[in-house]
Amino acid sequence: MATHGKPSDNDFDSDQFRELGYRTIDLIADYYEGIDDRSVYVQANPEDIVAAFDESLPEEGTDPELILDAVEEFVIPYATHNPSARYFGFVMGSGTPLAPLADAIAATVNxxxxxxxxxxxxxxxxxxxxxxxxxxxxxxxxxxxxxxxxxxxxxxxxxxxxxxxxxxFETTGPGLQETDRxxxxxxxxxxxxxxxxxxxxxxxxxxxxxxxxxxxxxxxxxxxxxxxxxxxxxxxxxxxxxxxxxxxxxxxxxxxxxxxxxxxxxxxxxxxxxxxxxxxxxxxxxxxxxxxxxxxxxxxxxxxxxxxxxxxxxxxxxxxxxxxxxxxxxxxxxxxxxxxxxxxxxxxxxxxxxxxxxxxxFRALKLWMTLKHYGLEGYRALLRKSVDCAEHLDTLARNHDDFVTVQEPNLFIYSFRYVPGDLQAALADPPAVPLARVHQYLDELNQRIVDEVVQSGLAFLTTTSIHDRRTLRMSICSHRTTIEDIETVFDSLAETGARIDEEWREKASLPV
Ligand SMILES: Cc1ncc(COP(=O)(O)O)c(C=O)c1O
CATH class of the missing domain: 3.40.640.10 (Type I PLP-dependent aspartate aminotransferase-like (Major domain))
Known part of the structure; x- marks a missing residue:
């Protein structure tokens, strides 16, 4: 028999559940509100992150308020903030805000x-x-x-x-055991x-x-x-x-x-x-x-x-x-x-x-609720915005002396390279410098630019390999990203590139 105010002796009573729930909702609302001010990438040593979760299996139960304290203290701060407007890594959707509510409901009906x-x-x-x-x-x-x-x-x-x-080939029956194929x-x-x-x-x-x-x-x-x-x-x-x-x-x-x-x-x-x-x-x-x-x-x-x-x-x-x-x-x-x-x-x-x-x-609930929320027209506007951002990035890269493009902008993923103007000229005139050394230098330079921008917390992006050359890559897969975010990150890539190039050039025995 259920006890009054709670489904069973093994559940919270309604008041306690509401309190935990309101606290969780506040945490989520604060998170969204402050997402722009967060470092996109975690600002902590990996050892500290490992240490934070290095605990033994609990023998005794823990007060849920304390568990939420730990979430606030460690889980959120030690996350990479994919919901940020300046998250451009891999191909990761930014997370629509109706979905955490949908997931809570889906988990409830289970x-x-x-x-x-x-x-x-x-x-x-x-x-x-x-x-x-x-x-x-x-x-x-x-x-x-x-x-x-x-x-x-x-x-x-x-x-x-x-x-x-x-x-x-009959894979359901003999599977791998059939040899002649x-x-x-x-x-x-x-x-x-x-x-x-x-x-x-x-x-x-x-x-x-x-x-x-x-x-x-x-x-x-x-x-x-x-x-x-x-x-x-x-x-x-x-x-x-x-x-x-x-x-x-x-x-x-x-x-x-x-x-x-x-x-x-x-x-x-x-x-x-x-x-x-x-x-x-x-x-x-x-x-x-x-x-x-x-x-x-x-x-x-x-x-x-x-x-x-x-x-x-x-x-x-x-x-x-x-x-x-x-x-x-x-x-x-x-x-x-x-x-x-x-x-x-x-x-x-x-x-x-x-x-x-x-x-x-019940992963469909978050999709169903979000599709209803935006409707096709709302989604179309968001998709157009991503494409506009990628096209703007392409324009910035084309108009800057120290970047080269590797593609026409298509949808929302855009790759491009930092190549200082004088090295572009050197590459066009191969005998002037050993080509292999310039390529290696540029590969390392592009990787280092990304590493430093990511470490700074301003943005998260990755490199990739285009025709075997290390290349900057931005996946603009966030409904929060604006043209201003693109400009801010592009400026940072350009400044970081120029600074590292200045530091490295002489040591690399390339023309200064
Ligand atoms: C074209 C393409 N196919 C498949 C996948 C794999 O998707 P998932 O990472 O969701 O398994 C990806 C991931 O980025 C992709 O870009």
Whole structure:
């Protein structure tokens, strides 16, 4: 029997719960209010962070107020502040403020969306979300699909489905134990194809060398003629190609492959066409960008991550699979204890039959609430703002003597290099300096610029490698970032570059 004011003797009473809750809400509200003034990267020694959490497993319980004290004292200060407007690392959505409330509610009802009966509203909300996402980007909205922990698991779900659908190899039965088989191959652009594809090939035990890297053009998009030649050669060699992956917004330069042409190749050869739009597929929501994605609607599957450019907090990936029955072919399994709750009507379907997870959280709630909150128009405005910021960054880089560009601005990820003007001239006149030494110097210089700006706390960004050269990279994946933030960070990169170059140049035995 529940005690008055609390669900059981083992829970808080309502007053205590409210007090803890109000304190937590204050903490969250203060956090958002002060986010602009925080160092984006933690200002503490790693040893201090390790020491702060170096405690033994508690034998006795602790007062929740003290636990919240520890959160305030250590967890928040020792975080990297992805919600900052000046966070440009990796591809991390900034976190929309309705989502922490949604997550609290999802944890409260604690539905397991693995099955319809344990989660009727949770299942329906997830189904609605995948259909809304499809509709938003111009993919057929009667699609199958599901939410995943992220892009890697979305790609995994799509590629396993592709593999089971397009090859004769019976992986569910004999699995690896069957030995006489061809090499099953999949194809993705060489420079920008995402590493998660290699990880998935590995997880599927296809071997990492199943991933065939197709040459790309100067704009980093896949060379379709080269793809066709590779397919011909591999088939002639006895390999069994089963899937081509097009990028819709690539990891370094936001490149979008010619999706329509890839769809043609796949249709002609009966290959599965997957679009990895983890970063950029949602750009298709914006009418003036839409034509760049022509052909995405023909894909068998699309990966699209709300925890990236829809700014939903972790974790929230999504995969759309045109034919839901094929997901069942890939994932359905039988277990009597699960059958116990199986639905009687077509509406009552169980996500555990359509994806890799059995137990699944209610991650759809934060997406559903945020999609309703902004609406398509609100989201379009935010996406346009990110693209404007990337274009502005490109203009700043082009107009500055000490930067060189490596790409046209596409969506929201932009890479560029710090190269002092005189070294640009030296590179154009190779005999003047040993080229290898200049390149090494510039690689180290670009890395050091990023390290120092990150350590200063002003901004978080990363470097990447573009055609084997260390390059600055900014992923403008925050709904909070403004043109002023871009200018502030760009100025800091320029000043830091000039200062380090001045300090280093003579020691590097390069012309001063
Ligand atoms: C193009 C692309 N695909 C897949 C992924 C993997 O996504 P996740 O990190 O959510 O697993 C990423 C991550 O940045 C990506 O950029």
């Amino acid at each position: 539905m397991n969306t693995g099955g319809w009966h344990p989660a009727p509203s949770g299942t329906e909300i997830e189904r609605r979300c995948t259909q809304w996402l499809a509709e938003a980007v111009g993919y057929p909205s009667d699609t199958g699909g599901l939410l995943t922990s992220g892009g890697t698991m979305a790609n995994f779900t799509a590629l396993l489905t592709a593999f089971r659908e397009r090859t004769d 061809p090499r099953y191959t999949l194809y993705v652009a060489d420079h920008e194809g995402h590493s998660s594809v290699v990880r998935v090939a590995d997880m599927l035990n296809l071997g990492r060398n199943a991933v065939q890297r197709v040459p790309s053009h100067d704009d980093f998009t896949i060379d379709v003629a080269a793809l066709e030649q590779m397919l011909d050669a591999d088939q002639a060699n006895g390999d069994e190609p089963f899937c081509v992956i097009g990028q819709a917004g690539s990891i370094n330069v936001s490149a979008i492959d010619p999706l329509d042409a890839l769809a043609d190749v796949c249709a002609e050869r009966d290959l599965w066409f997957h679009v990895d739009g983890a970063c950029g597929a949602v750009g298709a929501m914006v009418p003036e960008f839409k034509s760049r994605y022509d052909g995405m609607e023909r894909a068998n599957s699309v990966t699209l991550d709300p925890h990236k450019w829809l700014f939903i907090p972790y974790e929230c990936g999504a995969v759309l699979i045109r034919n839901q029955d094929l997901l069942a072919k890939a994932f359905a399994m039988d277990a009597s204890y699960l059958r116990g709750s199986i639905g009687e009507t077509p509406e009552e379907f169980d996500y555990y039959e359509f994806g890799p997870q059995m137990s699944r959280g």
